[in-house]
Amino acid sequence: MSAYIHSYCTISRRETFARGILATMNEKRSETIIHPDFTMVIKPELIRRMSPMIRMGVGAALAAKGERGIDGIIVGTGLGCMENTEKFLDQFVMKDEGILAPTAFIQSTHNTVAGQIALTLGNTCYNSTYTQRGVSFENALTDAMMLCNEIKSNILVGGIDECTPLMTQLGITAGLDSKIYGEGASFLVLNDKADGALSKVSGCFNFSGDTSSLASTVSKFLDNSGLKKPDLILFGDSGVTTSGLLDLLADIKTINYSDICGNYMSNSAFALQMASEIIEGKGAIKATKVLIVHNFSDADFGLIYIEKP
Amino acid sequence: MGVAVTGIGIVSAAGLTVSENLAMLKSGKSPIRKIEGIQNLRKPYIGGQVSLSDEVLRKELAVSTEKIVPRTALLAMKAASEAWTGHKTSDEIRTAVISATSIGGMELSEQFYRQFKRANDFAKLNWLSVHDNGAGTNILSDFLGINTWRFTVSTACSSAANAILLGARMIQNNVIDRAIVGGADALCNFTLNGFDSLMIYDSEWCKPFDDRRKGLNLGEGAAYLVLESEESRKISGKNSICSVSGWANANDAWHQTASSPEGRGATLAITGALQKAGLTSEKIGYINAHGTATPNNDLSEATALNNVFGNNLPPFSSTKAVTGHTLAAAGAIEAVYSVLAIRDQIIFPNLNFEVPMKEKTCIPVTTLTSAKIDHVLSNSFGFGGNTSSLVFSK
Amino acid sequence: MMENLIKNLKTEIVEQLNLEHIKPESIGTDDALFGDGLGLDSIDALELIVLLDQNYRLAITDPEEGRKIFKSVRSMAEFIQANKK
Numbered sequence: 001m002s003a004y005i006h007s008y009c010t011i012s013r014r015e016t017f018a019r020g021i022l023a024t025m026n027e028k029r030s031e032t033i034i035h036p037d038f039t040m041v042i043k044p045e046l047i048r049r050m051s052p053m054i055r056m057g058v059g060a061a062l063a064a065k066g067e068r069g070i071d072g073i074i075v076g077t078g079l080g081c082m083e084n085t086e087k088f089l090d091q092f093v094m095k096d097e098g099i100l101a102p103t104a105f106i107q108s109t110h111n112t113v114a115g116q117i118a119l120t121l122g123n124t125c126y127n128s129t130y131t132q133r134g135v136s137f138e139n140a141l142t143d144a145m146m147l148c149n150e151i152k153s154n155i156l157v158g159g160i161d162e163c164t165p166l167m168t169q170l171g172i173t174a175g176l177d178s179k180i181y182g183e184g185a186s187f188l189v190l191n192d193k194a195d196g197a198l199s200k201v202s203g204c205f206n207f208s209g210d211t212s213s214l215a216s217t218v219s220k221f222l223d224n225s226g227l228k229k230p231d232l233i234l235f236g237d238s239g240v241t242t243s244g245l246l247d248l249l250a251d252i253k254t255i256n257y258s259d260i261c262g263n264y265m266s267n268s269a270f271a272l273q274m275a276s277e278i279i280e281g282k283g284a285i286k287a288t289k290v291l292i293v294h295n296f297s298d299a300d301f302g303l304i305y306i307e308k309p
Numbered sequence: 310m311g312v313a314v315t316g317i318g319i320v321s322a323a324g325l326t327v328s329e330n331l332a333m334l335k336s337g338k339s340p341i342r343k344i345e346g347i348q349n350l351r352k353p354y355i356g357g358q359v360s361l362s363d364e365v366l367r368k369e370l371a372v373s374t375e376k377i378v379p380r381t382a383l384l385a386m387k388a389a390s391e392a393w394t395g396h397k398t399s400d401e402i403r404t405a406v407i408s409a410t411s412i413g414g415m416e417l418s419e420q421f422y423r424q425f426k427r428a429n430d431f432a433k434l435n436w437l438s439v440h441d442n443g444a445g446t447n448i449l450s451d452f453l454g455i456n457t458w459r460f461t462v463s464t465a466c467s468s469a470a471n472a473i474l475l476g477a478r479m480i481q482n483n484v485i486d487r488a489i490v491g492g493a494d495a496l497c498n499f500t501l502n503g504f505d506s507l508m509i510y511d512s513e514w515c516k517p518f519d520d521r522r523k524g525l526n527l528g529e530g531a532a533y534l535v536l537e538s539e540e541s542r543k544i545s546g547k548n549s550i551c552s553v554s555g556w557a558n559a560n561d562a563w564h565q566t567a568s569s570p571e572g573r574g575a576t577l578a579i580t581g582a583l584q585k586a587g588l589t590s591e592k593i594g595y596i597n598a599h600g601t602a603t604p605n606n607d608l609s610e611a612t613a614l615n616n617v618f619g620n621n622l623p624p625f626s627s628t629k630a631v632t633g634h635t636l637a638a639a640g641a642i643e644a645v646y647s648v649l650a651i652r653d654q655i656i657f658p659n660l661n662f663e664v665p666m667k668e669k670t671c672i673p674v675t676t677l678t679s680a681k682i683d684h685v686l687s688n689s690f691g692f693g694g695n696t697s698s699l700v701f702s703k
Numbered sequence: 704m705m706e707n708l709i710k711n712l713k714t715e716i717v718e719q720l721n722l723e724h725i726k727p728e729s730i731g732t733d734d735a736l737f738g739d740g741l742g743l744d745s746i747d748a749l750e751l752i753v754l755l756d757q758n759y760r761l762a763i764t765d766p767e768e769g770r771k772i773f774k775s776v777r778s779m780a781e782f783i784q785a786n787k788k
Contacts, residue, residue, distance in 0.1 A: 093427065103750060111695055
């Protein structure tokens, strides 16, 4: 099963919205998201309720969509809307009595980004959200690849996660290095047509296992879909685990993309846009077949294979 | 044609197994009562609680005392193990786990948060390791021994319905041969307070579709179904109980929480599911409605039902006056109830209904009824405009 | 007194409802808050109930009752004036 990428947009802690990933990857990462001006594309009545995470999700989605008609909206997010979750928790944890304000609650559900994209567009199409930690985006991508072949139409698929100051603080308390954290939203438009496509996604899979099974699982994944050995691996880890991947596939050039975008559960969406840019020849890195390996936590692996259309 | 259902499992306030749930549904009684055992409740909420403590569940499931496991995952394992009975993992059968949840580990996280915020106490910090939704699905999948294709859907109250339809699609598209699909959610302060802040939590027993309805009662529970392709069944040797023959997912695109007055998303979901199943509306023998008993939802759903079926609605009922609204698990719990309706050719009553709503011709079935049922429609509508419908067929 | 209350209310409404795009003084005292006026929705109605509870210790338990009170800034101010503790 395969699908074609026709457009994309990433909002992150660099100027990726305006200039893409390859052009900005060597610049210093800001402490916070660099937001474009949303007021141009989202009505004030909607934007006022949107946390920064929801704004970047809707913003990246609208920019990726452009003028195209869309018949599916599918989002992968590991943790969902944390700022709103914290806000609502604060209310009832700190106040034993009195009534509670509902806005933070309703904007905290994991499907808020996908729901708000639909609301902004007034689009009643297929709409889903996946939250399978390190493979949340792979979940979304699998669904999107199937859907665009089922209904032969444009599908908007994205990966998004935010990092709040509290999350950073708790991570530090738990002994983690705060520099590894990142956040961002990457949205892409897929469909079943090669004409005019930027790149082709030829495989997506997720599994659980240890490093001893990794090499054989990757081989099987490539064989099952008739895929040639990649000439570049984009590897994402969480900074706390190592999979031994570099040893297993030692003869293939490997770039750690988590070092570029920071660590967050759905960052393989960032890697997918980055891989497409590479395949399109947008930067100095050369490759025609890229395998994205996302190993967020010890045993969870996501695989995405992308090549020239 | 559809995809075969070859296993079902459920745990809810109505019972700890499929047969206990069936007995409760047939009895016309409701287990909804004052919620107990949850610390720091703001109000004496009533709801549908599963009558098993975490300790008892852990013992039954042989979960080590050191392991941090949220209640959602315990409920999931209990229901999934009933559904998975007689199934085995196999290299020849490509299998997926497609679960659903809205709270994930929140019932643990909110306890940490309270201590941390009020007393700067970090004692329960490691409880956050299972906060995210996927953690529970990993625990469930490890428990079942399934290591490939793990998914978690989180689309509020339509989550498990979307998990079921994803499984069916992945099988029909030959990506996998078998899937265990469903969802789980436990009661916690976050959701109890959340729905209360929207002023849609009834302090009394909820009244689905009744004109005097004031809101929902939450519930907790889990349910799973095993779906298989023909090839998989040849290897597993399992019988088909019925099939999932139709499905559709649409978005209301009206408001973040309220449903559109014309029931737009719901109408699209119901119509789409019938179309997928290749059925005209009169073929539906029973509708298990979403029927949360909120003023807004029930009216919107009634409107959608009238849009599709006219004024002559097929027999329908909401079972949420028995289970409470189990959020992400609802679509799966009600899918299992739909399967039972076909298997046993019965229609479950809509409890606590007396006064029909003024605006629509919409009167549910209120007593247990035997009927010839070939096809059942099950609706699940949620926040974020997410609306999904499923059709189950004999 | 009433003038002050009305002025404060407008600022509080903008804050509670996060109306980033609106200056408090631009809200007409007698303008409809819901429907065609400011275009607020059912969630805003609940937030206004919270505002009355938090800032003025006045409880509204029935959303329907809220409809009449929240017709305009003036009707809100009159309700507060009439019921304040």
